[in-house]
Amino acid sequence: MSRSILLILLTAIAATATGADLTVTVVDAEDQAPIAGAELLLEREDGSERRPLATDENGRVDLAGVAAGRYLLETTARGFEPDYREFVLTENEPLVITVALTSNAFVIDELVVTSTGIDENLELQTGYVTLDAAALEAIPGVVESDPIRALQSLPGVSAASDISSGLYIRGGSPDQNLMLLDGVTVYNPTHAFGLFSTFNNDAIGGLSLFKGAYPAEYGGRLGAVLDVENRQPDPPRVRAELGVSIIAARALVEGPAGPDRWFVAGRRTYLDPMLRALRTPENPIPDYYFYDVNALYASPRLGGMTTFSIYHGRDEVGVDADVNTQFDLGWGNTVMALRHERPLGDTLDGTLSLSSSRYDSGTDAEILATAFEVDNQLHDVTLSGRLDWYPGRGHGLSLGLGGSAYDFSYSQSFNNDSSVDYDSSPSELFVFVEDRWRIDPRTALRLGLRGRYIDDGDRYLLEPRLSVTRGLSRELTFKLGAGVYNQYLQLVTTEGFSAGDFYLPIDETAELGRSFQTVVGLEWRPNWIDLASFEIYANHLDDLVVFDNTMPVNQTSFTAEDIFMTGGTGYARGAEMMLRRDFGRFTGWFGYTLGYTRRTFEDLNRGNEFAPKYDRRHDINILVSTQAGAWRLGAAFRYATGQAFTPATARLLLRDPGTGEASEFGQVLPADRNSARLLPYHRLDVSARRPIRLFGRPAEFVAEIFNLYNRRNEWFVQYETDGPVTEATVVYMLPLIPSVGVNIEF
Amino acid sequence: MNSSRLAWLALIPLLAVAACDPQRDPDSLFAPGGVDIPVIDALLVVNQPLPRILLTRTQPPDQLFSFQEAAIREADVWLTSELGDTVQYTEVISGGIYDPQIWPALIVQPETTYHITVTTDRGERITASTTTPARFSVLDWVLVAGQGNPEDRSLRTFEEIGDLVYDAPENQLVYPQGVLETRLDDTPALGFQLAIFSLDPGSDFVIDPPFFDEEDFAALERSGSSPVFGAEEGMISLPWFAIYFEGRYKYKIQSLDLNTFDLVRSTPQGGFGIGGNAGDNFELPIYHVEGGIGLFGSVAVDSVGFRVLPAP
Numbered sequence A: 001m002s003r004s005i006l007l008i009l010l011t012a013i014a015a016t017a018t019g020a021d022l023t024v025t026v027v028d029a030e031d032q033a034p035i036a037g038a039e040l041l042l043e044r045e046d047g048s049e050r051r052p053l054a055t056d057e058n059g060r061v062d063l064a065g066v067a068a069g070r071y072l073l074e075t076t077a078r079g080f081e082p083d084y085r086e087f088v089l090t091e092n093e094p095l096v097i098t099v100a101l102t103s104n105a106f107v108i109d110e111l112v113v114t115s116t117g118i119d120e121n122l123e124l125q126t127g128y129v130t131l132d133a134a135a136l137e138a139i140p141g142v143v144e145s146d147p148i149r150a151l152q153s154l155p156g157v158s159a160a161s162d163i164s165s166g167l168y169i170r171g172g173s174p175d176q177n178l179m180l181l182d183g184v185t186v187y188n189p190t191h192a193f194g195l196f197s198t199f200n201n202d203a204i205g206g207l208s209l210f211k212g213a214y215p216a217e218y219g220g221r222l223g224a225v226l227d228v229e230n231r232q233p234d235p236p237r238v239r240a241e242l243g244v245s246i247i248a249a250r251a252l253v254e255g256p257a258g259p260d261r262w263f264v265a266g267r268r269t270y271l272d273p274m275l276r277a278l279r280t281p282e283n284p285i286p287d288y289y290f291y292d293v294n295a296l297y298a299s300p301r302l303g304g305m306t307t308f309s310i311y312h313g314r315d316e317v318g319v320d321a322d323v324n325t326q327f328d329l330g331w332g333n334t335v336m337a338l339r340h341e342r343p344l345g346d347t348l349d350g351t352l353s354l355s356s357s358r359y360d361s362g363t364d365a366e367i368l369a370t371a372f373e374v375d376n377q378l379h380d381v382t383l384s385g386r387l388d389w390y391p392g393r394g395h396g397l398s399l400g401l402g403g404s405a406y407d408f409s410y411s412q413s414f415n416n417d418s419s420v421d422y423d424s425s426p427s428e429l430f431v432f433v434e435d436r437w438r439i440d441p442r443t444a445l446r447l448g449l450r451g452r453y454i455d456d457g458d459r460y461l462l463e464p465r466l467s468v469t470r471g472l473s474r475e476l477t478f479k480l481g482a483g484v485y486n487q488y489l490q491l492v493t494t495e496g497f498s499a500g501d502f503y504l505p506i507d508e509t510a511e512l513g514r515s516f517q518t519v520v521g522l523e524w525r526p527n528w529i530d531l532a533s534f535e536i537y538a539n540h541l542d543d544l545v546v547f548d549n550t551m552p553v554n555q556t557s558f559t560a561e562d563i564f565m566t567g568g569t570g571y572a573r574g575a576e577m578m579l580r581r582d583f584g585r586f587t588g589w590f591g592y593t594l595g596y597t598r599r600t601f602e603d604l605n606r607g608n609e610f611a612p613k614y615d616r617r618h619d620i621n622i623l624v625s626t627q628a629g630a631w632r633l634g635a636a637f638r639y640a641t642g643q644a645f646t647p648a649t650a651r652l653l654l655r656d657p658g659t660g661e662a663s664e665f666g667q668v669l670p671a672d673r674n675s676a677r678l679l680p681y682h683r684l685d686v687s688a689r690r691p692i693r694l695f696g697r698p699a700e701f702v703a704e705i706f707n708l709y710n711r712r713n714e715w716f717v718q719y720e721t722d723g724p725v726t727e728a729t730v731v732y733m734l735p736l737i738p739s740v741g742v743n744i745e746f
Numbered sequence B: 001m002n003s004s005r006l007a008w009l010a011l012i013p014l015l016a017v018a019a020c021d022p023q024r025d026p027d028s029l030f031a032p033g034g035v036d037i038p039v040i041d042a043l044l045v046v047n048q049p050l051p052r053i054l055l056t057r058t059q060p061p062d063q064l065f066s067f068q069e070a071a072i073r074e075a076d077v078w079l080t081s082e083l084g085d086t087v088q089y090t091e092v093i094s095g096g097i098y099d100p101q102i103w104p105a106l107i108v109q110p111e112t113t114y115h116i117t118v119t120t121d122r123g124e125r126i127t128a129s130t131t132t133p134a135r136f137s138v139l140d141w142v143l144v145a146g147q148g149n150p151e152d153r154s155l156r157t158f159e160e161i162g163d164l165v166y167d168a169p170e171n172q173l174v175y176p177q178g179v180l181e182t183r184l185d186d187t188p189a190l191g192f193q194l195a196i197f198s199l200d201p202g203s204d205f206v207i208d209p210p211f212f213d214e215e216d217f218a219a220l221e222r223s224g225s226s227p228v229f230g231a232e233e234g235m236i237s238l239p240w241f242a243i244y245f246e247g248r249y250k251y252k253i254q255s256l257d258l259n260t261f262d263l264v265r266s267t268p269q270g271g272f273g274i275g276g277n278a279g280d281n282f283e284l285p286i287y288h289v290e291g292g293i294g295l296f297g298s299v300a301v302d303s304v305g306f307r308v309l310p311a312p
Helices: A002-018 A133-138 A147-151 A272-278 B003-020 B158-167 B214-218 B258-266
Strands: A020-028 A039-044 A050-054 A060-066 A069-076 A083-089 A095-101 A128-132 A157-159 A167-169 A177-181 A204-210 A224-230 A239-244 A248-257 A260-269 A287-299 A305-322 A325-343 A348-367 A370-392 A395-414 A417-424 A427-440 A443-454 A459-471 A476-487 A489-492 A502-505 A513-524 A531-547 A564-581 A586-600 A618-628 A631-640 A648-652 A667-670 A681-694 A697-706 A714-720 A727-732 A737-745 B038-045 B053-057 B076-081 B086-091 B097-100 B113-119 B125-131 B138-144 B172-174 B179-184 B192-198 B223-225 B235-238 B247-256 B273-275 B293-309
Touching (some): A020 A069, A050 A060, A050 A370, A069 A095, A128 A133, A128 A147, A133 A204, A147 A204, A167 A224, A395 A502, A681 A737, B038 B113, B038 B125, B113 B293, B138 B293, B192 B235, B258 B293
Parallel strands (some): B172 B293
Antiparallel strands (some): A069 A083, A204 A224, A239 A248, A248 A260, A260 A287, A370 A395, A395 A417, A395 A427, A427 A443, A459 A476, A618 A631, A631 A681, A697 A737, B038 B053, B053 B097, B076 B086, B076 B113, B086 B097, B113 B125, B138 B179, B179 B235, B192 B223, B192 B247, B247 B293
16 A cells, blocks of 8 residues: 555656646747747746746757646747747646747837846836847938937937937936946947947947836946947858948958857948048148947857957047147047856856946147147946846846946146146945846736945945836736936036046045936737837936036146035936837837926026926927838937027126226126027938849948938027127027948848 | 828827927027116225226117116215225216225225125115235246247246336247246135236237138237136146237236136136037026125236247
């Protein structure tokens, strides 16, 4: 009897261990072609099992002995809509599932593969957007496709001007955004004084934007996070692409090296010979060019994936007007990252990375025999590690640890006197823990805590983060996000002239800026449209700083309280709506944002609250794309409330205290800060692309028109009192600009 | 709902915007709420007699500025000091201009607080105070070696030789050789302002940049002042880009009281500003005047003279 019982028990245990076989095949819904490298997340409903998987070259995953039970399966692949389904696996009954994914040129909330497997931000994160390379290319641009400028087509995201890459995200200023390239900070992501970003469309695979309440793995900024991913090369053989536009040439080469993969991409403007030809002593047009190079090498040889990537970009502008007047100006970034990711068990993954990001700019000028030099540099070396553990019961735990060593230097001399010679080498340690917990099939929670120690001022910071998702029905989901953020590095920028940007740490003479963000939203996914989302956000800010324009020109002290006006407060509140459709004849989105942003500084506007220039009451974005025969047509329309500006309110007579002389026509008296508005901004851009053959090679022709109806959008107002009547001159932004380009593949 | 309908629906807001788009009304670039504010203009100079005071009102920004229309007439103006001085100012014939009624002239003392009280003909009361800066000394005016100047050279001063400074060999500056450096004593000061005066009207230009056109040359002025300089290193140098003409120059450096310091550092440079653009530097200046705006400030001054010669 006892032997029989034992036998039965052993049989039962063996049967339990055997479970059932599961085969999942992922195919393209359009042509049933298998999709290799699709990412699957198989999760038992009770949370006891969670497996990240990937399809093989036949688009298959074969699993034997999977425990019986109810499962959730998420399937994602780049360029396709994600698929979510539930199924029941019965003991000893093999199950074959075919997942047909729908191709999508406008994948916004596409799941993105990260070091830990599948991006859970789609499910958990409010205000989260991803765009892949194809989607970015489809957004009409100006002269050069630019991922940062493309983001301006999204609701809640706007720019200072047509020639600025600085982003205003949900009422935040550009200095409150963390800009990353594969997780490494890029400190000045602009070319051409802000007209273009440093990110070459050829070299990037996609980007992820957290508009607010971002998770604990990120830190250091009060507002948003933009993480741009390098291209993930996977060609079967070496291939190349060449592209030319009106101002620049681009090249991309990628290929395999045994099991390894690599790519190199670069571009350079070629305006300088033309500028040189136009230059005369009477009209000393500056010489200008920029270039950048991206490269990546990825190898699976060391028991995991090892990736080395590098970005180097530089802008140079110079003019030699005469013997007493010339200037040279240069700025650029060099970013390097070495990362190793590997599984450390069935449920544990590890990532180790070492990165370096250097930004420098320098001005060497002489104006009418007066010399002026500014040099600044920021070097950041960061070592970090991360563990992701899936212990079951619906939990996904992450632990990250790292440290950054910064080196700031800033020197300034005017008229051969060195007024500033600043050096600082602070360091920062950070740790974060995060639990992504699927409480039940309809409810998920992400709890995070980021701790920071900054040796400058001996500061300890704790930043809790929270995200909650609750399915209210099959089509309707509720989301909530919140977090506390501190900012130590402060960008000093002039958006019309980003070449001179520099960063300074907020040292112990001032408090760190703090924000508390909350976002509440609903997502509706009916069958006639992909997504209808509505979010309400509120961002409360304390201890803000703003560059002090009134300090003496030769100030030598460079502490935070000397350089900045400190102690500012503010808020950004608003509501954002988005309708998105990724299938059918027309694809695209419609977005609307209602926003209120205010700031208060004791030393500005007589201490009264004011609207900063990134306050936008209404913001409408429409993006439409369609296929018409061989042509891929796109159109983007944007409307925004006019930017706030300070108008002139009166003229007055006041003698110059230096000369004792009064201007014949008086001076202009400014009104309250930003108490007027420029006219509403609106613009329509269109693009057309079609495949062609050039020199017997596959190629693509691209035509774009920026500002199709030549709207003269106002940029700023300038008041001059040289004449008897104050003249108010409106300076306009870019007019209609057509551009064409060709990309050819080898 | 099919795709075509969606696309057409998306066009509706666009068409609505285009239809409702307002045109810029030039008047909307001005906000005339700041008109008719009393403006006081008085600068006390240490070791000099009490200054003349101008009283005006702000005028509409987009109209011709008229001093006669702006002048505040028949105001009751009193100046007092912590030393017990009380001086009444009376309006001179041209209106809006007030002179102290005291003889002999009252000399402005360093590190002394002065108050002004103005009651206008409309009954408005305007008050302000200034504490004059300490006297300071220029230890040396030095043409520093470099840029073609072979060695450091001290300039002769008014105290030494009076107006002969303009002809002293040490005070002959060849454009743009060397840098003129002012070395100061360690008297505490909030900040300094430089001012330069070309004393020979009609003298030739010393600059000749090929990219200047006639309009550029015509816009150059024979006197000018600087933004605020600190003097943490005890030294301030004169930039050559302040010099456009040959001939004699008077070069003044003045230590600023709080009111003048705040006004100069917060006034948009050049009398114009940019509204709504990056930088946001078109901001209401810092005035320390109750019941109005303007300047009731004070400075302590030193100066030197030299002659600028064209490059050989």
